[in-house]
Amino acid sequence: MISIPNILAAQKDFFASQKTKEVNFRIDLLKALKTEIKNNEQSICDALKKDFKKSEFETFLSEFGLVISELNLAIKNLKTWSKPERVKPSVLTFPSSDYIYKEPYGNVLIIAPWNYPFLLAIAPLVMAIAAGNTVVLKPSELTQNTSKLLTKILSSVFPKEVVISIEGDAETATQLLAQKWDYIFFTGSVSVGKIVAKAAAKHLTPVTLELGGKSPCIIDDSVNLKLTAKRLVWGKFLNGGQTCIAPDYVIIHSKIKAEFIGILKVEIAKMYGENPKVSPDFPRIINRKNFQRLSVLLKGESVVFGGDINESELYISPTIIDNPSLKSPVMSAEIFGPILPILSYNSEKDIENIIWNFEKPLAFYVFSKNSKYIQTTLKKYSFGGGVINDTLIHFGNQKLPFGGVGFSGMGCYHGKHGFDTFSHKKSIIKRGTWLDPALRYPPYQNKLNFVKKIFKLFS
Numbered sequence: 001m002i003s004i005p006n007i008l009a010a011q012k013d014f015f016a017s018q019k020t021k022e023v024n025f026r027i028d029l030l031k032a033l034k035t036e037i038k039n040n041e042q043s044i045c046d047a048l049k050k051d052f053k054k055s056e057f058e059t060f061l062s063e064f065g066l067v068i069s070e071l072n073l074a075i076k077n078l079k080t081w082s083k084p085e086r087v088k089p090s091v092l093t094f095p096s097s098d099y100i101y102k103e104p105y106g107n108v109l110i111i112a113p114w115n116y117p118f119l120l121a122i123a124p125l126v127m128a129i130a131a132g133n134t135v136v137l138k139p140s141e142l143t144q145n146t147s148k149l150l151t152k153i154l155s156s157v158f159p160k161e162v163v164i165s166i167e168g169d170a171e172t173a174t175q176l177l178a179q180k181w182d183y184i185f186f187t188g189s190v191s192v193g194k195i196v197a198k199a200a201a202k203h204l205t206p207v208t209l210e211l212g213g214k215s216p217c218i219i220d221d222s223v224n225l226k227l228t229a230k231r232l233v234w235g236k237f238l239n240g241g242q243t244c245i246a247p248d249y250v251i252i253h254s255k256i257k258a259e260f261i262g263i264l265k266v267e268i269a270k271m272y273g274e275n276p277k278v279s280p281d282f283p284r285i286i287n288r289k290n291f292q293r294l295s296v297l298l299k300g301e302s303v304v305f306g307g308d309i310n311e312s313e314l315y316i317s318p319t320i321i322d323n324p325s326l327k328s329p330v331m332s333a334e335i336f337g338p339i340l341p342i343l344s345y346n347s348e349k350d351i352e353n354i355i356w357n358f359e360k361p362l363a364f365y366v367f368s369k370n371s372k373y374i375q376t377t378l379k380k381y382s383f384g385g386g387v388i389n390d391t392l393i394h395f396g397n398q399k400l401p402f403g404g405v406g407f408s409g410m411g412c413y414h415g416k417h418g419f420d421t422f423s424h425k426k427s428i429i430k431r432g433t434w435l436d437p438a439l440r441y442p443p444y445q446n447k448l449n450f451v452k453k454i455f456k457l458f459s
Protein backbone atom coordinates (compact mmCIF):
# COMPACT_ATOMS: atom_id res chain seq x y z
CA MET A 1 0.00 0.00 0.00
CA ILE A 2 1.48 3.32 -1.12
CA SER A 3 1.50 6.16 1.40
CA ILE A 4 1.07 9.38 -0.57
CA PRO A 5 2.54 11.64 2.16
CA ASN A 6 5.59 9.33 2.44
CA ILE A 7 6.14 9.32 -1.33
CA LEU A 8 5.92 13.10 -1.46
CA ALA A 9 8.27 13.44 1.51
CA ALA A 10 10.82 11.20 -0.28
CA GLN A 11 10.48 13.30 -3.45
CA LYS A 12 10.90 16.51 -1.44
CA ASP A 13 14.10 15.16 0.13
CA PHE A 14 15.41 14.07 -3.23
CA PHE A 15 14.68 17.45 -4.79
CA ALA A 16 16.44 19.14 -1.86
CA SER A 17 19.54 17.01 -2.57
CA GLN A 18 19.97 19.15 -5.76
CA LYS A 19 20.53 16.04 -7.88
CA THR A 20 17.73 16.92 -10.36
CA LYS A 21 19.48 20.23 -11.04
CA GLU A 22 22.25 18.30 -12.82
CA VAL A 23 21.46 18.42 -16.52
CA ASN A 24 23.32 15.19 -17.27
CA PHE A 25 21.27 13.38 -14.63
CA ARG A 26 18.07 14.46 -16.41
CA ILE A 27 19.41 13.57 -19.85
CA ASP A 28 20.39 10.08 -18.65
CA LEU A 29 16.89 9.57 -17.23
CA LEU A 30 15.23 10.72 -20.45
CA LYS A 31 17.45 8.41 -22.50
CA ALA A 32 16.59 5.49 -20.23
CA LEU A 33 12.89 6.33 -20.53
CA LYS A 34 13.15 6.43 -24.32
CA THR A 35 14.85 3.01 -24.41
CA GLU A 36 12.22 1.48 -22.14
CA ILE A 37 9.34 2.97 -24.15
CA LYS A 38 10.85 1.71 -27.39
CA ASN A 39 11.29 -1.75 -25.88
CA ASN A 40 7.60 -1.67 -24.96
CA GLU A 41 6.22 -0.42 -28.30
CA GLN A 42 4.21 -3.57 -28.95
CA SER A 43 2.96 -3.77 -25.36
CA ILE A 44 1.74 -0.17 -25.59
CA CYS A 45 -0.21 -0.97 -28.78
CA ASP A 46 -1.64 -4.12 -27.19
CA ALA A 47 -2.73 -2.24 -24.04
CA LEU A 48 -4.55 0.44 -26.01
CA LYS A 49 -6.23 -2.19 -28.17
CA LYS A 50 -7.46 -3.95 -25.02
CA ASP A 51 -8.61 -0.70 -23.44
CA PHE A 52 -10.80 0.58 -26.29
CA LYS A 53 -9.88 -1.23 -29.47
CA LYS A 54 -7.54 1.50 -30.66
CA SER A 55 -5.71 0.46 -33.82
CA GLU A 56 -1.94 0.03 -33.89
CA PHE A 57 -1.67 2.71 -36.59
CA GLU A 58 -3.53 5.31 -34.50
CA THR A 59 -1.53 4.37 -31.41
CA PHE A 60 1.70 4.97 -33.29
CA LEU A 61 0.51 8.18 -34.94
CA SER A 62 -1.24 9.82 -32.02
CA GLU A 63 0.57 8.46 -28.95
CA PHE A 64 3.87 6.59 -29.38
CA GLY A 65 5.37 8.70 -32.19
CA LEU A 66 4.57 12.02 -30.50
CA VAL A 67 6.09 10.87 -27.19
CA ILE A 68 9.31 9.77 -28.89
CA SER A 69 9.48 13.17 -30.66
CA GLU A 70 9.17 14.98 -27.31
CA LEU A 71 11.89 12.77 -25.82
CA ASN A 72 14.23 13.32 -28.80
CA LEU A 73 13.71 17.07 -28.68
CA ALA A 74 14.34 17.30 -24.94
CA ILE A 75 17.43 15.05 -25.04
CA LYS A 76 18.90 17.06 -27.93
CA ASN A 77 18.20 20.54 -26.56
CA LEU A 78 18.25 20.21 -22.81
CA LYS A 79 21.74 21.61 -22.32
CA THR A 80 20.84 24.75 -24.29
CA TRP A 81 17.38 25.16 -22.77
CA SER A 82 18.62 24.92 -19.20
CA LYS A 83 21.53 27.36 -19.53
CA PRO A 84 21.00 30.80 -17.99
CA GLU A 85 19.78 33.00 -20.84
CA ARG A 86 21.58 36.31 -21.18
CA VAL A 87 19.37 39.29 -21.98
CA LYS A 88 20.28 42.89 -22.88
CA PRO A 89 20.85 45.00 -19.78
CA SER A 90 18.79 48.12 -19.18
CA VAL A 91 20.38 51.54 -18.99
CA LEU A 92 18.82 51.83 -15.54
CA THR A 93 20.83 48.85 -14.29
CA PHE A 94 24.10 49.87 -15.97
CA PRO A 95 26.73 48.51 -15.43
CA SER A 96 25.31 44.98 -15.34
CA SER A 97 24.99 41.54 -16.93
CA ASP A 98 21.37 40.34 -16.92
CA TYR A 99 20.17 36.73 -17.04
CA ILE A 100 17.10 34.48 -16.88
CA TYR A 101 17.81 31.33 -14.87
CA LYS A 102 15.50 28.31 -15.47
CA GLU A 103 14.66 26.76 -12.14
CA PRO A 104 12.62 23.58 -11.64
CA TYR A 105 9.50 24.16 -9.52
CA GLY A 106 10.19 21.09 -7.41
CA ASN A 107 7.57 18.38 -6.82
CA VAL A 108 5.09 18.10 -9.67
CA LEU A 109 1.74 16.28 -9.76
CA ILE A 110 0.45 15.20 -13.19
CA ILE A 111 -3.14 13.94 -13.50
CA ALA A 112 -3.89 12.33 -16.88
CA PRO A 113 -7.12 11.48 -18.73
CA TRP A 114 -8.03 8.23 -20.49
CA ASN A 115 -8.55 9.29 -24.10
CA TYR A 116 -4.87 9.38 -25.15
CA PRO A 117 -3.76 7.57 -22.03
CA PHE A 118 -0.13 7.07 -23.01
CA LEU A 119 0.57 10.40 -24.73
CA LEU A 120 -1.18 12.65 -22.23
CA ALA A 121 0.59 11.02 -19.28
CA ILE A 122 4.10 10.79 -20.71
CA ALA A 123 4.37 13.99 -22.82
CA PRO A 124 4.00 16.35 -19.83
CA LEU A 125 6.13 14.02 -17.70
CA VAL A 126 9.03 14.23 -20.19
CA MET A 127 9.15 18.01 -19.95
CA ALA A 128 8.66 18.02 -16.17
CA ILE A 129 11.71 15.76 -15.84
CA ALA A 130 13.63 17.74 -18.47
CA ALA A 131 13.07 20.88 -16.39
CA GLY A 132 14.47 19.13 -13.28
CA ASN A 133 11.34 18.34 -11.26
CA THR A 134 10.24 15.15 -9.53
CA VAL A 135 6.88 13.74 -10.64
CA VAL A 136 3.94 11.85 -9.24
CA LEU A 137 1.73 10.72 -12.13
CA LYS A 138 -1.91 9.69 -11.66
CA PRO A 139 -2.97 7.93 -14.85
CA SER A 140 -6.63 7.33 -15.66
CA GLU A 141 -8.54 4.51 -14.01
CA LEU A 142 -10.60 4.00 -17.19
CA THR A 143 -7.71 2.61 -19.24
CA GLN A 144 -6.53 -0.08 -16.84
CA ASN A 145 -4.21 -1.87 -19.25
CA THR A 146 -2.36 1.26 -20.35
CA SER A 147 -2.18 2.62 -16.80
CA LYS A 148 -0.68 -0.63 -15.48
CA LEU A 149 1.87 -0.58 -18.28
CA LEU A 150 2.72 3.06 -17.54
CA THR A 151 3.37 2.14 -13.92
CA LYS A 152 5.58 -0.76 -14.98
CA ILE A 153 7.60 1.32 -17.46
CA LEU A 154 8.10 4.23 -15.06
CA SER A 155 9.04 2.02 -12.11
CA SER A 156 11.66 0.25 -14.18
CA VAL A 157 13.28 3.55 -15.25
CA PHE A 158 12.96 5.86 -12.26
CA PRO A 159 13.60 5.55 -8.54
CA LYS A 160 10.30 6.38 -6.84
CA GLU A 161 11.76 9.46 -5.20
CA VAL A 162 12.15 10.90 -8.74
CA VAL A 163 9.06 9.58 -10.57
CA ILE A 164 6.22 7.34 -9.52
CA SER A 165 2.91 6.40 -11.10
CA ILE A 166 0.10 6.05 -8.59
CA GLU A 167 -2.92 4.33 -10.09
CA GLY A 168 -6.40 5.03 -8.79
CA ASP A 169 -9.67 6.83 -9.32
CA ALA A 170 -11.12 10.16 -8.20
CA GLU A 171 -10.57 9.21 -4.56
CA THR A 172 -6.84 8.71 -5.11
CA ALA A 173 -6.72 11.97 -7.10
CA THR A 174 -8.46 13.74 -4.20
CA GLN A 175 -5.85 12.42 -1.75
CA LEU A 176 -3.08 13.58 -4.06
CA LEU A 177 -4.65 17.01 -4.44
CA ALA A 178 -4.80 17.39 -0.66
CA GLN A 179 -0.97 17.53 -0.60
CA LYS A 180 1.12 20.64 -1.18
CA TRP A 181 2.71 20.46 -4.63
CA ASP A 182 5.01 22.93 -6.36
CA TYR A 183 3.18 22.52 -9.69
CA ILE A 184 0.06 20.68 -10.85
CA PHE A 185 -0.50 19.71 -14.48
CA PHE A 186 -4.03 18.45 -15.14
CA THR A 187 -5.60 17.14 -18.35
CA GLY A 188 -9.28 16.28 -18.30
CA SER A 189 -12.79 17.67 -18.08
CA VAL A 190 -13.84 21.21 -17.21
CA SER A 191 -15.71 20.05 -14.11
CA VAL A 192 -12.70 18.23 -12.62
CA GLY A 193 -10.47 21.11 -13.78
CA LYS A 194 -12.39 23.38 -11.41
CA ILE A 195 -11.81 20.94 -8.53
CA VAL A 196 -8.08 20.86 -9.33
CA ALA A 197 -7.87 24.67 -9.52
CA LYS A 198 -9.61 24.96 -6.15
CA ALA A 199 -7.25 22.46 -4.51
CA ALA A 200 -4.23 24.24 -6.04
CA ALA A 201 -5.46 27.63 -4.84
CA LYS A 202 -5.33 26.43 -1.24
CA HIS A 203 -1.52 26.29 -1.45
CA LEU A 204 -1.14 28.92 -4.19
CA THR A 205 0.25 26.16 -6.38
CA PRO A 206 0.65 27.13 -10.03
CA VAL A 207 -1.41 24.96 -12.32
CA THR A 208 -1.78 24.08 -15.99
CA LEU A 209 -5.29 22.98 -16.96
CA GLU A 210 -5.67 21.21 -20.29
CA LEU A 211 -9.44 20.97 -20.64
CA GLY A 212 -12.04 20.55 -23.39
CA GLY A 213 -15.02 22.32 -24.88
CA LYS A 214 -17.19 22.52 -27.99
CA SER A 215 -14.76 23.13 -30.85
CA PRO A 216 -16.50 24.44 -33.98
CA CYS A 217 -15.67 23.82 -37.62
CA ILE A 218 -16.81 26.55 -40.02
CA ILE A 219 -17.09 25.67 -43.72
CA ASP A 220 -17.86 28.42 -46.20
CA ASP A 221 -19.13 28.03 -49.75
CA SER A 222 -15.73 28.48 -51.45
CA VAL A 223 -14.19 25.16 -50.45
CA ASN A 224 -13.36 21.92 -52.21
CA LEU A 225 -16.10 19.81 -50.63
CA LYS A 226 -14.44 16.42 -51.10
CA LEU A 227 -11.11 17.41 -49.53
CA THR A 228 -12.91 19.22 -46.72
CA ALA A 229 -15.09 16.17 -46.02
CA LYS A 230 -12.07 13.85 -45.97
CA ARG A 231 -10.15 16.00 -43.50
CA LEU A 232 -13.19 16.53 -41.32
CA VAL A 233 -14.06 12.83 -41.16
CA TRP A 234 -10.48 12.00 -40.18
CA GLY A 235 -10.37 14.62 -37.40
CA LYS A 236 -13.83 13.84 -36.06
CA PHE A 237 -13.69 10.04 -35.97
CA LEU A 238 -10.02 9.47 -35.04
CA ASN A 239 -9.96 7.76 -31.64
CA GLY A 240 -13.72 7.19 -32.04
CA GLY A 241 -14.36 10.92 -31.73
CA GLN A 242 -12.90 10.87 -28.21
CA THR A 243 -10.37 13.64 -28.85
CA CYS A 244 -10.27 16.91 -26.91
CA ILE A 245 -9.62 18.89 -30.12
CA ALA A 246 -12.03 16.93 -32.34
CA PRO A 247 -14.32 19.20 -34.33
CA ASP A 248 -17.38 19.02 -32.09
CA TYR A 249 -19.88 20.36 -34.65
CA VAL A 250 -19.96 21.88 -38.13
CA ILE A 251 -21.38 25.24 -39.21
CA ILE A 252 -21.66 25.18 -43.01
CA HIS A 253 -23.09 27.61 -45.53
CA SER A 254 -26.72 26.57 -46.08
CA LYS A 255 -26.23 26.58 -49.87
CA ILE A 256 -23.89 23.57 -49.79
CA LYS A 257 -25.08 21.69 -46.69
CA ALA A 258 -27.11 18.97 -48.44
CA GLU A 259 -24.39 18.25 -50.99
CA PHE A 260 -21.72 18.21 -48.26
CA ILE A 261 -23.64 15.71 -46.13
CA GLY A 262 -23.83 13.41 -49.17
CA ILE A 263 -20.05 13.64 -49.65
CA LEU A 264 -19.41 13.11 -45.92
CA LYS A 265 -21.34 9.81 -46.05
CA VAL A 266 -19.19 8.62 -48.96
CA GLU A 267 -15.96 9.57 -47.19
CA ILE A 268 -16.98 7.85 -43.94
CA ALA A 269 -17.76 4.66 -45.87
CA LYS A 270 -14.43 4.89 -47.71
CA MET A 271 -12.49 5.13 -44.44
CA TYR A 272 -14.41 2.70 -42.24
CA GLY A 273 -16.34 0.53 -44.74
CA GLU A 274 -20.10 0.01 -45.02
CA ASN A 275 -20.10 -1.52 -41.53
CA PRO A 276 -17.62 0.37 -39.27
CA LYS A 277 -18.29 -2.18 -36.50
CA VAL A 278 -16.04 -4.66 -38.29
CA SER A 279 -13.41 -2.06 -39.24
CA PRO A 280 -10.10 -2.73 -37.44
CA ASP A 281 -9.54 1.04 -37.46
CA PHE A 282 -12.60 2.24 -35.57
CA PRO A 283 -12.28 2.29 -31.75
CA ARG A 284 -14.97 1.73 -29.13
CA ILE A 285 -16.46 4.04 -26.52
CA ILE A 286 -14.35 3.91 -23.38
CA ASN A 287 -17.00 2.62 -20.93
CA ARG A 288 -20.72 2.04 -20.33
CA LYS A 289 -21.24 5.41 -18.65
CA ASN A 290 -19.94 7.30 -21.68
CA PHE A 291 -21.80 4.95 -24.04
CA GLN A 292 -25.08 5.72 -22.29
CA ARG A 293 -24.34 9.46 -22.20
CA LEU A 294 -23.73 9.44 -25.97
CA SER A 295 -26.73 7.23 -26.81
CA VAL A 296 -29.05 9.72 -25.14
CA LEU A 297 -27.73 12.50 -27.41
CA LEU A 298 -29.22 10.73 -30.45
CA LYS A 299 -32.76 10.65 -29.07
CA GLY A 300 -35.21 12.87 -30.96
CA GLU A 301 -32.55 14.11 -33.39
CA SER A 302 -32.55 13.93 -37.18
CA VAL A 303 -29.94 11.20 -37.65
CA VAL A 304 -29.07 11.30 -41.36
CA PHE A 305 -26.20 8.82 -41.21
CA GLY A 306 -25.09 6.08 -38.82
CA GLY A 307 -26.79 5.96 -35.44
CA ASP A 308 -26.02 2.23 -35.04
CA ILE A 309 -25.37 1.42 -31.42
CA ASN A 310 -24.52 -1.76 -29.54
CA GLU A 311 -24.18 -1.52 -25.77
CA SER A 312 -22.53 -4.90 -25.18
CA GLU A 313 -19.74 -3.91 -27.59
CA LEU A 314 -19.71 -0.25 -26.52
CA TYR A 315 -20.07 0.56 -30.20
CA ILE A 316 -21.49 3.73 -31.69
CA SER A 317 -21.04 4.09 -35.45
CA PRO A 318 -19.89 7.35 -37.07
CA THR A 319 -23.09 9.37 -36.91
CA ILE A 320 -24.30 12.61 -38.51
CA ILE A 321 -27.10 14.69 -37.00
CA ASP A 322 -28.73 17.32 -39.20
CA ASN A 323 -29.64 20.69 -37.77
CA PRO A 324 -30.04 20.06 -34.02
CA SER A 325 -31.45 22.86 -31.87
CA LEU A 326 -28.88 24.81 -29.85
CA LYS A 327 -30.93 23.83 -26.81
CA SER A 328 -30.73 20.09 -27.56
CA PRO A 329 -28.56 17.82 -25.35
CA VAL A 330 -26.15 17.21 -28.25
CA MET A 331 -25.47 20.95 -28.46
CA SER A 332 -25.37 21.53 -24.70
CA ALA A 333 -21.95 20.10 -23.84
CA GLU A 334 -18.80 18.69 -25.43
CA ILE A 335 -19.84 15.53 -27.34
CA PHE A 336 -16.58 13.56 -27.01
CA GLY A 337 -17.78 10.71 -29.22
CA PRO A 338 -18.43 9.80 -32.88
CA ILE A 339 -21.46 12.06 -33.34
CA LEU A 340 -21.25 15.02 -35.70
CA PRO A 341 -24.00 17.68 -35.67
CA ILE A 342 -24.23 19.81 -38.81
CA LEU A 343 -25.64 23.32 -38.45
CA SER A 344 -25.98 25.84 -41.24
CA TYR A 345 -25.59 29.59 -41.65
CA ASN A 346 -26.62 32.30 -44.07
CA SER A 347 -24.91 35.26 -42.42
CA GLU A 348 -22.01 36.01 -40.10
CA LYS A 349 -24.56 36.82 -37.41
CA ASP A 350 -25.76 33.18 -37.55
CA ILE A 351 -22.19 31.99 -36.89
CA GLU A 352 -21.75 34.45 -34.01
CA ASN A 353 -25.01 33.30 -32.44
CA ILE A 354 -23.80 29.72 -32.42
CA ILE A 355 -20.16 30.16 -31.35
CA TRP A 356 -20.79 32.82 -28.73
CA ASN A 357 -23.43 30.58 -27.24
CA PHE A 358 -20.57 28.50 -25.79
CA GLU A 359 -17.52 29.04 -23.62
CA LYS A 360 -14.19 29.60 -25.42
CA PRO A 361 -13.34 26.30 -27.16
CA LEU A 362 -10.05 24.40 -27.15
CA ALA A 363 -9.85 24.19 -30.95
CA PHE A 364 -11.27 26.02 -33.95
CA TYR A 365 -11.37 25.01 -37.58
CA VAL A 366 -12.20 27.10 -40.61
CA PHE A 367 -12.35 25.78 -44.16
CA SER A 368 -12.35 28.53 -46.78
CA LYS A 369 -10.45 29.83 -49.79
CA ASN A 370 -11.14 33.42 -48.77
CA SER A 371 -8.05 34.60 -46.88
CA LYS A 372 -9.64 37.86 -45.76
CA TYR A 373 -12.57 35.95 -44.27
CA ILE A 374 -10.20 33.49 -42.60
CA GLN A 375 -8.14 36.25 -40.96
CA THR A 376 -11.25 38.12 -39.76
CA THR A 377 -12.66 34.92 -38.28
CA LEU A 378 -9.43 33.88 -36.53
CA LYS A 379 -9.17 37.30 -34.89
CA LYS A 380 -12.82 37.54 -33.94
CA TYR A 381 -13.25 34.34 -31.94
CA SER A 382 -11.23 33.31 -28.91
CA PHE A 383 -10.05 29.69 -28.73
CA GLY A 384 -7.02 27.60 -27.69
CA GLY A 385 -5.56 26.91 -31.14
CA GLY A 386 -6.78 26.11 -34.60
CA VAL A 387 -6.23 25.04 -38.17
CA ILE A 388 -7.17 26.57 -41.51
CA ASN A 389 -8.37 23.98 -44.03
CA ASP A 390 -7.69 20.90 -41.91
CA THR A 391 -8.35 19.48 -38.45
CA LEU A 392 -6.26 18.42 -35.39
CA ILE A 393 -2.83 18.87 -36.98
CA HIS A 394 -1.79 21.86 -34.85
CA PHE A 395 -1.24 19.28 -32.11
CA GLY A 396 1.63 17.80 -34.12
CA ASN A 397 3.98 20.80 -34.34
CA GLN A 398 6.20 20.95 -31.26
CA LYS A 399 6.99 24.60 -31.98
CA LEU A 400 3.35 25.56 -31.40
CA PRO A 401 2.17 25.99 -27.79
CA PHE A 402 -0.79 23.70 -27.07
CA GLY A 403 -3.41 24.76 -24.55
CA GLY A 404 -6.81 26.30 -23.98
CA VAL A 405 -8.22 29.66 -22.94
CA GLY A 406 -11.05 30.42 -20.54
CA PHE A 407 -13.08 27.25 -19.91
CA SER A 408 -10.87 25.22 -22.27
CA GLY A 409 -7.92 25.65 -19.95
CA MET A 410 -4.91 27.70 -18.95
CA GLY A 411 -1.21 27.32 -19.69
CA CYS A 412 0.36 25.35 -22.50
CA TYR A 413 2.99 22.74 -23.38
CA HIS A 414 4.60 20.81 -26.26
CA GLY A 415 8.29 20.97 -27.08
CA LYS A 416 10.16 23.86 -25.50
CA HIS A 417 6.83 25.34 -24.33
CA GLY A 418 6.54 22.29 -22.05
CA PHE A 419 10.03 22.84 -20.64
CA ASP A 420 9.10 26.49 -19.99
CA THR A 421 5.84 25.47 -18.31
CA PHE A 422 7.70 23.35 -15.77
CA SER A 423 10.43 25.96 -15.15
CA HIS A 424 10.28 29.03 -12.99
CA LYS A 425 12.12 31.90 -14.64
CA LYS A 426 14.42 33.63 -12.18
CA SER A 427 15.61 37.09 -13.15
CA ILE A 428 19.19 37.69 -12.09
CA ILE A 429 21.33 40.79 -12.44
CA LYS A 430 25.06 40.74 -11.84
CA ARG A 431 25.91 44.33 -11.03
CA GLY A 432 29.25 45.80 -11.99
CA THR A 433 31.27 47.26 -9.14
CA TRP A 434 33.55 49.54 -11.11
CA LEU A 435 30.98 52.35 -11.33
CA ASP A 436 28.37 53.55 -8.83
CA PRO A 437 26.59 56.75 -9.98
CA ALA A 438 25.32 58.81 -7.05
CA LEU A 439 22.03 59.62 -8.82
CA ARG A 440 19.75 57.07 -7.11
CA TYR A 441 20.89 57.78 -3.58
CA PRO A 442 19.35 60.40 -1.27
CA PRO A 443 19.53 63.29 -0.91
CA TYR A 444 17.37 63.65 -4.07
CA GLN A 445 17.51 67.39 -4.26
CA ASN A 446 18.10 68.70 -7.84
CA LYS A 447 18.12 65.16 -9.27
CA LEU A 448 14.50 64.70 -10.44
CA ASN A 449 14.77 66.56 -13.75
CA PHE A 450 17.86 64.62 -14.71
CA VAL A 451 16.14 61.29 -13.88
CA LYS A 452 13.13 62.34 -16.00
CA LYS A 453 15.44 63.07 -18.93
CA ILE A 454 17.06 59.64 -18.64
CA PHE A 455 13.66 57.89 -18.61
CA LYS A 456 12.53 59.91 -21.64
CA LEU A 457 15.71 59.13 -23.54
CA PHE A 458 15.72 55.39 -22.95
CA SER A 459 12.08 54.32 -22.76
Ligand code: NAD
Pocket residue numbers: 111112113114115116120138139140141168169170173174177187188189190192193195196209210211212213243244245334336362404409
Ligand atom coordinates in the same frame (compact mmCIF):
# COMPACT_ATOMS: atom_id res chain seq x y z
P1 NAD B 1 -11.91 13.51 -16.24
O1 NAD B 1 -11.86 14.94 -15.86
O2 NAD B 1 -13.11 12.72 -15.86
O3 NAD B 1 -10.66 12.71 -15.63
C1 NAD B 1 -9.34 13.16 -15.79
C2 NAD B 1 -8.51 12.72 -14.60
O4 NAD B 1 -9.03 13.33 -13.42
C3 NAD B 1 -8.50 11.21 -14.35
O5 NAD B 1 -7.20 10.81 -14.00
C4 NAD B 1 -9.47 11.05 -13.18
O6 NAD B 1 -9.16 9.95 -12.35
C5 NAD B 1 -9.27 12.34 -12.42
N1 NAD B 1 -10.46 12.72 -11.64
C6 NAD B 1 -11.75 12.36 -11.86
N2 NAD B 1 -12.56 12.90 -10.91
C7 NAD B 1 -11.76 13.60 -10.10
C8 NAD B 1 -12.00 14.39 -8.93
N3 NAD B 1 -13.22 14.54 -8.43
N4 NAD B 1 -10.94 14.99 -8.35
C9 NAD B 1 -9.71 14.86 -8.86
N5 NAD B 1 -9.42 14.12 -9.96
C10 NAD B 1 -10.42 13.50 -10.57
O7 NAD B 1 -11.65 13.49 -17.82
P2 NAD B 1 -11.60 12.25 -18.80
O8 NAD B 1 -12.97 11.66 -18.94
O9 NAD B 1 -10.50 11.32 -18.43
O10 NAD B 1 -11.19 12.98 -20.15
C11 NAD B 1 -12.11 13.62 -20.95
C12 NAD B 1 -12.04 15.12 -20.85
O11 NAD B 1 -10.70 15.55 -20.93
C13 NAD B 1 -12.75 15.80 -22.01
O12 NAD B 1 -13.45 16.92 -21.53
C14 NAD B 1 -11.61 16.25 -22.91
O13 NAD B 1 -11.91 17.34 -23.75
C15 NAD B 1 -10.55 16.57 -21.93
N6 NAD B 1 -9.24 16.45 -22.53
C16 NAD B 1 -8.50 17.56 -22.71
C17 NAD B 1 -7.27 17.47 -23.33
C18 NAD B 1 -6.39 18.66 -23.56
O14 NAD B 1 -5.24 18.46 -23.91
N7 NAD B 1 -6.87 19.86 -23.39
C19 NAD B 1 -6.80 16.22 -23.72
C20 NAD B 1 -7.58 15.12 -23.50
C21 NAD B 1 -8.81 15.23 -22.89
